[in-house]
Amino acid sequence: MFADRGFHGTSVPEVAEAAKVGTGTLYRYFAHKEALVNEVYRDAKLRLRSALLDGLGAPTSYRADDAERWFRELWRRLGGFANREPDAFRFLEMQDHVAYLDAESRQLELSVIGPLFLAGKLLRERAAGAPIDVLIALVWGAFVGLIKASRLGYLAIDEARLEQAGTACWRMIAPEHPRTRAR
Amino acid sequence: MFADRGFHGTSVPEVAEAAKVGTGTLYRYFAHKEALVNEVYRDAKLRLRSALLDGLGAPTSYRADDAERWFRELWRRLGGFANREPDAFRFLEMQDHVAYLDAESRQLELSVIGPLFLAGKLLRERAAGAPIDVLIALVWGAFVGLIKASRLGYLAIDEARLEQAGTACWRMIAPEHPRTRAR
Amino acid sequence: MFADRGFHGTSVPEVAEAAKVGTGTLYRYFAHKEALVNEVYRDAKLRLRSALLDGLGAPTSYRADDAERWFRELWRRLGGFANREPDAFRFLEMQDHVAYLDAESRQLELSVIGPLFLAGKLLRERAAGAPIDVLIALVWGAFVGLIKASRLGYLAIDEARLEQAGTACWRMIAPEHPRTRAR
C-alpha cells in the first residue's frame, strides 16, 4: 500500500483493514505509522539484500569473463527479485523515503550498496572509464528504469529482453575489451 | 513542495502561503488539489521537453559518430535540466504520480519519449543488441539513478563525471563496436 | 493515580500495571472503571472516617474548654490523616467526583459529616454566631485550604503552624469569648 499511495497517502485504518486486524492491534506492534513504514522498509530491504548478495561472493578473478559472469549473476538476481516482489522493489525505489526513515533503516541501505561497491572496486577500472560509484549508480538506475518502464506499460520484459538489457549494461562497465586489446 | 513532501504530504494552505496568495485565491485558478498538481506536472514536463528536444532534431546520419554526437547532445541537455531545475526533475521522477495524473498529463509523457524513440529507431539496432525501447528505458533510468545517487549524497557529479557517465551510457547503445567492425 | 491525573486522565492499563496485575484481572474485581473509582473513593473515605471519628465521642460537656479540647483533637486527627495519606486526602477533595460517584459513595459522605454536625450541635451556638452547618463548612474548608496551599508550595506547615491554624479556626467556632463572658 505504501508503494501504491505513498506514506501520507496511506491511512493506518486502511492498512489495518488490509491486514484484517483492528486499528488498535496495529498499534500494539508498531509505535506509530513511521515505525510501521520503517519496518516495512527494513523488511523489504533485507529481502532484497538476501536476494542479491546471499552466496554471491566477489568475482573470482579480474579477468573480464569472470567479472562478466559475476555481473550477469547479479543482474539475474535483481531481475528475479523485481519479478517476485514487484511491490517491495517499487517501494524501495520511492523517493520521499528520506523524510521518515530512521537511522537503522538508513544504515541498512549501506549494507546493500557497500558489497557491490567493494566488488566493483576489484574489477579493474577502465582507463578512460567512469569511477565505480558512478557506474553503480548508472547500472542500478538503468535496472530501475527498465522495471519502471515495464510497470508503466512502455515495454514488456521477458527473460530474453532482460538478458539483452543485462548485456547492454555490461557494456557500460566492462573493462577494455580484452580480445580487441590483446590483438 | 510536491517534490519534497509528495502529493499527500503537501497541504494546500502551505502551497498558498509559499505562493504568497490567500488559500481561496488558489481555488480561483485550480479546481482542486489534483488539478493543481497536474498543472505543476505538465509545466515541469513541458519545460523538460523543451530542454531536451527544442532544436535537437534527429541524428544526421546512421553513422556511429553522428549518432554518438546526437546522443551526447541529449545527455548534456538532460544534465543541464537536472542541474537547473533539480526540483522539477525530481518531481517528474516520483512514483506515486500514477494515482492522480489525468489523461492530459499522461498524454504529455509520450510527447517526450516519442521523439526519442523515433530517433533511436533511426539508429541501426545492434544485431545482438536490445530493442530500442529497452535501451531508452535503460539510459533514462541510468541518468535518473545518477542524479538520485548524487542527491542522496552517494556521489558528487561535476561536468567531467557527467561526461564519463555519458560515455558509459553510450556504450550501452552504441552500434557495433567500430574497432570490432573495423576488423 | 486518580488524585494525580483525575478520573479521565487515568487509564485502566496504567492502573493495572501499577497494581502489578494484568488488565483483565482488574476487570475480575471491578465491573468497570467507575466501579473502581467508587471503591477507591469509599476506601479512602472510610479510612478518613476512622481516622477522624474512631473513639472520638462527643464533647464531654458544653463548657468552652471541653469543647475546645474536643475540637483540637479533631483538628489533630485531620492533620494526622492529611499527613499520613496525602493522596487519599487530596483525592477525596477533588471536585469532579460528582460525575461518577454512585449512591453508596455519596451515602458515605454523610456518615463523616453527620457526627460532626451532631457534636457541633451540642455546643451552644453563639448568639450572633453562624449556624453549625456553616461553621463546619468553614472549618473543613479552612483545613483543606491549608493543606492545598502547602501542597502548592505557598507555605510550609509543621506541627507548630498546624496548631496555630487550629487556634485560628477555633476562634471561628468558639462559644462566646470567655474573657468577655467572665465580665
Next chain:
Amino acid sequence: MFADRGFHGTSVPEVAEAAKVGTGTLYRYFAHKEALVNEVYRDAKLRLRSALLDGLGAPTSYRADDAERWFRELWRRLGGFANREPDAFRFLEMQDHVAYLDAESRQLELSVIGPLFLAGKLLRERAAGAPIDVLIALVWGAFVGLIKASRLGYLAIDEARLEQAGTACWRMIAPEHPRTRAR
C-alpha cells in the same frame, strides 16, 4: 464544561458544539486543548482578580475596625463573584490544574494572592496568632468550603448567612480584641 467534567473529561468537539462553531474553528483560535484551557483559566482568574481587587486598596489604618471593614469588603466581593460566576469560581478551585497550566497562567495566580498577602501584612499579626500566609490559606479555604458545601446541597447560603460566615472568619484573623484588651 471544564468545571463540570475536568480537563480530560471534556472533549474538544463537545466544546466546539457548545460554542456553536465547527471543531476546526476552535483550532483557528487555540493551538491545542491545553491552550484553550489555559485561556479559560486566565480569563476566569482575571475576572476574579478584578472582582476582588479593583479599587479595593489596602486597609486605611491598622486599627481593628478599619481592618475589619477592609476584610468585610473583600469577603463581600468574594461572595459576589462566587454568586455571579459559580462555574468560573468552581473551575478556578479545581485541583488538577497543575498538570496543564503554563507559565503565564501560573504567574497570574500570584497577582491575586500577592496583594492580599501584602495587605494582610499591614495588619498587625496577633501575638499568639498564625502567620499571615497560613491565615490567608485558612480564610480562602473557609470560603471555598462554604461555597462547595452550598453547591453540594449541604447548606444554603443567603446574604445573612454569608455575613455570619464572614464574621466567623474575621474572628480567625482579627487582631487581639482591642476593647477587651484596653480594659
Next chain:
DNA sequence: AATGAATGAGTATTCATTCAT
C-alpha cells in the same frame, strides 16, 4: 478578483472493555 475565516470529514492514536488461552 482576492481573501481568509469557517467547516466537517478524515487522520493518527488511545483506551475501556472483552475473551480465548
Next chain:
DNA sequence: TATGAATGAATACTCATTCAT
C-alpha cells in the same frame, strides 16, 4: 483464576474546500 492480545469507538487535531466580505 489470571492474563494480555484484540478491538473499535472515541479523541485530539488537520486539511481540502467553501463562501461571505
